[in-house]
Amino acid sequence: MTSPNKKQRITKSKEVTCSAPVNIAVIKYWGKRNTALLLPTNSSLSLTLNQDDLRSTTTIRASPDFVSDRIWLNGKEENINAKRLSNVLSKAKELRKEMEEKDADLEKLSEWGIYIASYNNFPTAAGLASSASGFACLTFALSQIYDLSINLSQVSMLARLGSGSACRSLFGGFVKWEMGTKDDGSDSLAIQVASETDWPGMEALILVVSDARKDTGSTEGMQLTVETSELLKHRIEKVVPQRMLDMEKAIAEKDFDSFAEITMADSNQFHAVCLDSYPPIFYLNDISKAVIKVITALNARSIHTDPSGKKKGYKVAYTFDAGPNAVLYMQREHLSEVLGVIDYLFPRKSTQKVGEYYGKAKEVLENVDKTNVAKVCDGLGLKQWPKGSLTRIISTSVGDGPRVLSKEYDSEASLLTIDDVAKQI
Amino acid sequence: MTSPNKKQRITKSKEVTCSAPVNIAVIKYWGKRNTALLLPTNSSLSLTLNQDDLRSTTTIRASPDFVSDRIWLNGKEENINAKRLSNVLSKAKELRKEMEEKDADLEKLSEWGIYIASYNNFPTAAGLASSASGFACLTFALSQIYDLSINLSQVSMLARLGSGSACRSLFGGFVKWEMGTKDDGSDSLAIQVASETDWPGMEALILVVSDARKDTGSTEGMQLTVETSELLKHRIEKVVPQRMLDMEKAIAEKDFDSFAEITMADSNQFHAVCLDSYPPIFYLNDISKAVIKVITALNARSIHTDPSGKKKGYKVAYTFDAGPNAVLYMQREHLSEVLGVIDYLFPRKSTQKVGEYYGKAKEVLENVDKTNVAKVCDGLGLKQWPKGSLTRIISTSVGDGPRVLSKEYDSEASLLTIDDVAKQI
Numbered sequence: 001m002t003s004p005n006k007k008q009r010i011t012k013s014k015e016v017t018c019s020a021p022v023n024i025a026v027i028k029y030w031g032k033r034n035t036a037l038l039l040p041t042n043s044s045l046s047l048t049l050n051q052d053d054l055r056s057t058t059t060i061r062a063s064p065d066f067v068s069d070r071i072w073l074n075g076k077e078e079n080i081n082a083k084r085l086s087n088v089l090s091k092a093k094e095l096r097k098e099m100e101e102k103d104a105d106l107e108k109l110s111e112w113g114i115y116i117a118s119y120n121n122f123p124t125a126a127g128l129a130s131s132a133s134g135f136a137c138l139t140f141a142l143s144q145i146y147d148l149s150i151n152l153s154q155v156s157m158l159a160r161l162g163s164g165s166a167c168r169s170l171f172g173g174f175v176k177w178e179m180g181t182k183d184d185g186s187d188s189l190a191i192q193v194a195s196e197t198d199w200p201g202m203e204a205l206i207l208v209v210s211d212a213r214k215d216t217g218s219t220e221g222m223q224l225t226v227e228t229s230e231l232l233k234h235r236i237e238k239v240v241p242q243r244m245l246d247m248e249k250a251i252a253e254k255d256f257d258s259f260a261e262i263t264m265a266d267s268n269q270f271h272a273v274c275l276d277s278y279p280p281i282f283y284l285n286d287i288s289k290a291v292i293k294v295i296t297a298l299n300a301r302s303i304h305t306d307p308s309g310k311k312k313g314y315k316v317a318y319t320f321d322a323g324p325n326a327v328l329y330m331q332r333e334h335l336s337e338v339l340g341v342i343d344y345l346f347p348r349k350s351t352q353k354v355g356e357y358y359g360k361a362k363e364v365l366e367n368v369d370k371t372n373v374a375k376v377c378d379g380l381g382l383k384q385w386p387k388g389s390l391t392r393i394i395s396t397s398v399g400d401g402p403r404v405l406s407k408e409y410d411s412e413a414s415l416l417t418i419d420d421v422a423k424q425i
Numbered sequence: 426m427t428s429p430n431k432k433q434r435i436t437k438s439k440e441v442t443c444s445a446p447v448n449i450a451v452i453k454y455w456g457k458r459n460t461a462l463l464l465p466t467n468s469s470l471s472l473t474l475n476q477d478d479l480r481s482t483t484t485i486r487a488s489p490d491f492v493s494d495r496i497w498l499n500g501k502e503e504n505i506n507a508k509r510l511s512n513v514l515s516k517a518k519e520l521r522k523e524m525e526e527k528d529a530d531l532e533k534l535s536e537w538g539i540y541i542a543s544y545n546n547f548p549t550a551a552g553l554a555s556s557a558s559g560f561a562c563l564t565f566a567l568s569q570i571y572d573l574s575i576n577l578s579q580v581s582m583l584a585r586l587g588s589g590s591a592c593r594s595l596f597g598g599f600v601k602w603e604m605g606t607k608d609d610g611s612d613s614l615a616i617q618v619a620s621e622t623d624w625p626g627m628e629a630l631i632l633v634v635s636d637a638r639k640d641t642g643s644t645e646g647m648q649l650t651v652e653t654s655e656l657l658k659h660r661i662e663k664v665v666p667q668r669m670l671d672m673e674k675a676i677a678e679k680d681f682d683s684f685a686e687i688t689m690a691d692s693n694q695f696h697a698v699c700l701d702s703y704p705p706i707f708y709l710n711d712i713s714k715a716v717i718k719v720i721t722a723l724n725a726r727s728i729h730t731d732p733s734g735k736k737k738g739y740k741v742a743y744t745f746d747a748g749p750n751a752v753l754y755m756q757r758e759h760l761s762e763v764l765g766v767i768d769y770l771f772p773r774k775s776t777q778k779v780g781e782y783y784g785k786a787k788e789v790l791e792n793v794d795k796t797n798v799a800k801v802c803d804g805l806g807l808k809q810w811p812k813g814s815l816t817r818i819i820s821t822s823v824g825d826g827p828r829v830l831s832k833e834y835d836s837e838a839s840l841l842t843i844d845d846v847a848k849q850i
Contacts, residue, residue, distance in 0.1 A: 230690075231697060234659035261703075265655075268705045272656060276697035278690055279721040286711050293640075296704040 013063040014109065016144040017413040020058075020137035020402040021051040022128050023168045023175065024204070024327045026263040026319055027243055028270035031226045031236065037185040038084075038164045041226065042240040045176045045193065045247050046168045047329065049204055050399030053360065056133035057405070058118040058141045059415035066113025072415075073118050073134075088139060088162045089114075095158075096146040109146055116141075117415035122394075128206070129218075129321065135162030136169030140402040152401070156190035172196045172400035174251045176244065196398045199254050201332040205339060205361070206394040207346070209287045209324040216281045218322040221274065229276040235269060256331055257310065260299070260317035263329065267319040274322075287346075287389050288324045294345055295328065297380045298338070332397075339395070340368035344377055349388030361395035438488040439534065441569040442838040445483075445562035445827040446476040447553050448593045448600065449629070449752045451688040451744055452668055453695035456651040456661065462610040463509075463589045466651065467665040470601045470618065470672050471593045472754065474629055475824030478785065481558035482830070483543040483566045484840035491538025497840075498543050498559075513564060513587045514539075520583075521571040534571055541566075542840035547819075553631070554643075554746065560587030561594030565827040577826070581615035597621045597825035599676045601669065621823045624679045626757040630764060630786070631819040632771070634712045634749040641706045643747040646699065654701040660694060681756055682735065685724070685742035688754065692744040699747075708747050712771075712814050716751045717743055719770055722805045723763070757822075764820070765793035769802055774813030786820035 023046040031041035069080045069089060080086065097110040118137060120130045139159040143150065156167035156177075167188075168175045173195040180188030196202075216224070225232050243262055250258035274281040284292075295318045302313040316330040316338045330338050339361055348357050358365065377384075406413040448471040456466035494505045494514060505511065522535040543562060545555045564584040568575065581592035581602075593600045598620040605613030621627070641649070650657050668687055675683035699706040709717075720743045727738040741755040741763045755763050764786055773782050783790065802809075831838040 228690075229697075230664045231656045231659060231694065231701075234656060234663075238659075239655045265653075265701075265703055268703065269656065269701050271705075272654075272697040272701035275700055276656075276694050278686075278693065280693045280696075280717060282709075282714050284707075289707050292705060 013061055013065075013409070014107075014112075014145055015059060015061040015409045015414060015416070016141050016407050017057065017059040017405040017410065017415065018137055018141040018144060018402055019051050019055045019405055020133050020140055020169050021172070021399055022049045022054045022056075022122070022133045023047065023165065024049060024319060024321065025165065025168070026259070026317075026329070027240060027247055027266050028321075029165055029177065030222045030270055030273065031232060032164070032222065033179075034183075034185065035223065037188075038160050039185050039188050040164060040177065040179045041232070042236045043177060043179040043244050044165070044168070044240075045174065045244060046165070047174055047202065047204070047398050048169060048172045048196070048401065050397045051133075051403065052399065053394065053396040054122045054128065054133070056118055056120050056130065056137040057415060058116060058134075058137040059413070060114055060116050060138075060141045060145045061409075061414075061416050062109050062112040062114045062145055064112045066115060069114050069116075071116040071118070074120065075117075084135075084162045085138075088135065088142070088158055091158055091161060092139065092142040092146060092148070095148050095150065099147075099149065114145075115416055119415060128325075129163075129165060131163035132166045132169050135159045135166035136402060138162065139166070140170065144404055144407065153189045153191055157185065157188065160185070160188060160190075170401060173198060173398060176248070192401075193248055194251050196400055199251060199398075202398040203330055203332050203335045204396050204398065205326075205328040205330070205335075205342070206396070207291060207326040207328065207342065208391040208394065209285065209291075209326065209389075216283075216322075221277075221281050221322060224279075224281065225273050225277040228278040229273045231276045232273045235273055239269065257312050257314045260314035260329075261311065263317040263319050264295075271320065283322050283324060284320060285324045287385070288320060288326060290345075290385060290389075291326045291342075292318055294341065294382055297382055298341060301376075301380065335395070336364050336368050337373075339364050339393070340370070340373040341377060341382075342390075342393070343368075344370065344373045344384070345382055346385050346390045347387045348390075352388060352392075357392050359392070359394055361393045364395060438486055438490075438834070439532075439537075439570055440484060440486040440834045440839060440841070441566050441832050442482065442484040442830040442835065442840065443562055443566040443569060443827055444476050444480045444830055445558050445565055445594050446597070446824055447474045447479045447547070447558045448472065448590065449474060449744060449746065450590065450593070451684070451742075451754070452665060452672055452691050453746075454590055454602065455647045455695055455698060456657060457589070457647060458604075459608075459610065460648065462613075463585050464610050464613050465589055465602065465604045466657070467661045468602060468604040468669050469590070469593070469665075470599065470669060471590070472599055472627065472629070472823050473594060473597045473621070473826065475822045476558075476828065477824065478819065478821040479547045479553065479558070481543055481545050481555065481562040482840060483541060483559075483562040484838070485539055485541050485563075485566045485570045486834070486839075486841050487534050487537040487539045487570055489537045491540060494539050494541075496541040496543070499545060500542075509560075509587045510563075513560065513567070513583055516583055516586060517564065517567040517571060517573070520573050520575065524572075524574065539570075540841055544840060553750075554588075554590060556588035557591045557594050560584045560591035561827060563587065564591070565595065569829055569832065578614045578616055582610065582613065585610070585613060585615075595826060598623060598823060601673070617826075618673055619676050621825055624676060624823075627823040628755055628757050628760045629821050629823065630751075630753040630755070630760075630767070631821070632716060632751040632753065632767065633816040633819065634710065634716075634751065634814075641708075641747075646702075646706050646747060649704075649706065650698050650702040653703040654698045656701045657698045660698055664694065682737050682739045685739035685754075686736065688742040688744050689720075696745065708749060709745060710749045712810070713745060713749045713751060715770075715810060715814075716767075719766065719807055720753065722807055723766060726801075726805065760820075761789050761793050762798075764789050764818070765795070765798040766802060766807075767815075767818070768793075769795065769798045769809065770807055771810050771815045772812045773815075777813060777817070782817050784817070784819055786818045789820060 025046040029044035156170040159166040171192040450471040452470040454469035581595040584591040596617040
């Protein structure tokens with residue numbers, strides 16, 4: 001119940017609404033050399049997923065009437081002074097303030113209060129790191145509302161202060177996070193390696209294995225590995241630098257075979273250094289291992305070695321973040337085969353609702369020859385798992401970077417209704 | 426049905442019966458630099474388990490009447506020409522032949538045929554490497570029957586040709602396998618670091634997790650790791666050499682805290698390099714991981730850091746070979762507490778027979794205060810697993826090296842009865 005008077009009190013204000021995508025790394029980030037500035041111990045590289053399917057959306061409204069900054073995540077107000085969040089906000093305001101000091105004509109937005117509302121369209125149950133898309137969206141929206149004269153890589157540094165891997169969600173396609181070497185983190189930022197249109201047709205399947213909360217969060221886990229794993233040092237110094245070069249080459253050449261080999265090797269190695277930690281960290285469970293076995297068998301069926309000794313014919317690559325869920329990357333022509341095999345070996349339970357369980361994957365599955373899939377799986381000696389071993393299947397693709405949905409108040413786009421805002425004043 | 430005549434035909438013969446123990450490494454052997462001579466990529470160190478509980482027993486009978494060599498394993502005749510077996514036999518005969526050439530008075534045993542019968546008293550289901558105790562017993566028995574003038578480390582080289590880790594079963598107590606550097610393997614042998622009486626009271630619990638055959642055998646698995654793991658190189662060059670020194674020091678000082686730390690770290694790292702292989706090798710399953718969590722929690726309860734920064738108060742160490750079964754090492758005073766906790770968290774199913782399931786562990790458990798154990802586990806937030814998650818529990822201790830059970834035909838000790846032998850001629 002908002003009176004017209006209250007509405008009219010908001011005389012001066014500015015609002016933007018943006019969305020930003022999720023990213024899933026193929027060369028993993030694991031370990032910080034500076035935990036305050038979120039500077040990593042190695043570079044990493046990820047693929048940006050399509051925000052038509054998975055996204056964070058954020059509205060920021062700035063107004064001189066707002067006496068304090070406030071934030072709502074998925075409709076629930078959260079602490080605006082949470083350390084990483086406040087680092088991001090104060091840095092963004094500082095950049096705005098510098099601009100205002102140089103140009104007296106600019107509105108003093110840095111002195112206004114801001115209200116932030118952010119939503120993720122994917123359930124926490126999907127096991128996706130909402131902090132990456134969330135902080136990417138927040139910083140992108142801040143750069144828009146403050147008209148910051150910085151490029152996207154510079155925005156990515158701001159996002160990095162909120163969540164390391166968030167910096168990679170500032171671009172679409174194939175994105176690397178250069179670890180940088182400077183103590184102040186000014187060279188630790190994201191760069192687009194290739195856009196989603198440079199290498200089109202890259203599909204992703206997310207196999208959600210478990211809703212269970214993980215034992216070891218990634219922030220805590222990666223520092224345990226830094227402190228206790230003797231193998232991590234070798235990974236950081238020797239393995240990752242070469243893999244980054246090899247992966248960039250694979251992407252430039254649209255060489256799926258090399259892409260798949262490096263992706264799977266790096267996922268394995270990330271989980272290996274977790275296991276080499278003390279106490280050991282396990283993110284893969286028996287279902288995750290079964291998925292690895294299936295993908296290995298499926299690839300083995302089509303792989304051959306060419307005269308130069310290179311393995312060719314990979315159909316699909318797996319990668320696992322700090323949890324049991326699998327992300328599979330493949331080119332479009334193999335999507336229905338891979339999905340068919342996964343669906344056959346990890347069948348849905350009748351109590352799992354078709355719409356929620358499959359999402360867009362349902363359409364792809366309609367064209368799968370199930371008899372043939374069964375024959376292929378049986379021929380590979382792969383056994384069916386109990387129904388309900390997966391929680392859901394998300395089918396998406398590689399997509400673009402953050403989008404501006406509106407640069408002024410727009411009742412369609414805004415997550416902060418005039419009513420909400422007025423109520424809070 | 427054997428006629429007295431046939432018995433009398435065995436005019437000249439020689440027989441020995443020996444037993445040899447199992448060993449479980451605390452610094453793991455994983456990778457060969459020479460697959461023919463079974464030369465390892467790194468040194469390793471193990472504890473020899475008590476052969477009163479777990480052993481291989483072997484009878485060798487040599488006779489000029491035997492027209493060919495033959496072997497029976499657990500009562501079933503096996504191929505005497507299997508490569509590793511035949512390598513061991515021909516090398517032993519060669520050593521005997523050299524002695525015969527130097528001393529004309531010696532019986533020409535190297536020209537006689539030999540019959541070998543070998544039994545393991547532990548079921549394959551125990552998941553213990555029977556090849557280690559088996560080849561240790563075979564070579565020890567060969568050295569006895571041929572009166573080879575070589576020391577036990579030299580016998581261990583012979584055992585190594587049959588199964589790498591067998592060389593460590595030639596000694597009791599704490600045994601290292603020096604990897605050596607020579608191409609012919611003449612310096613790759615076992616040495617006793619300390620006897621079972623130098624550091625008495627070391628107990629072992631084997632938690633048998635699964636009867637299922639493993640996907641990847643260790644011979645095959647370790648070479649996959651050598652070929653594909655980028656982390657293994659670092660383990661071999663940097664980590665293991667230091668750990669060998671640290672572990673020998675821990676044993677010399679009877680420092681269980683350091684012993685436990687290194688043992689668990691090295692088990693973790695061995696499984697980490699397996700995971701870093703392509704395709705990744707998994708030996709630990711969800712039950713193995715649960716055991717690790719329990720041991721970590723149990724230790725955390727008593728660990729404190731002394732003024733020098735060293736962690737003290739470890740009660741028990743886990744180690745896992747190439748399979749899901751846990752081996753726990755602890756000093757005698759903690760056996761009942763550890764066993765009580767394990768038994769409470771991984772309860773027996775009523776269909777698992779008490780005698781088979783617990784063996785000697787039954788007596789220890791009779792003195793456990795079950796109410797207190799339940800309180801401790803609940804306090805640590807550890808949940809009970811479904812009944813029957815373990816297959817059996819084997820309680821044993823660190824023990825002595827190979828034993829000669831008889832040096833002539835002895836109907837009590839012999840695994841080859843006169844009847845059996847006569848029948849085969």
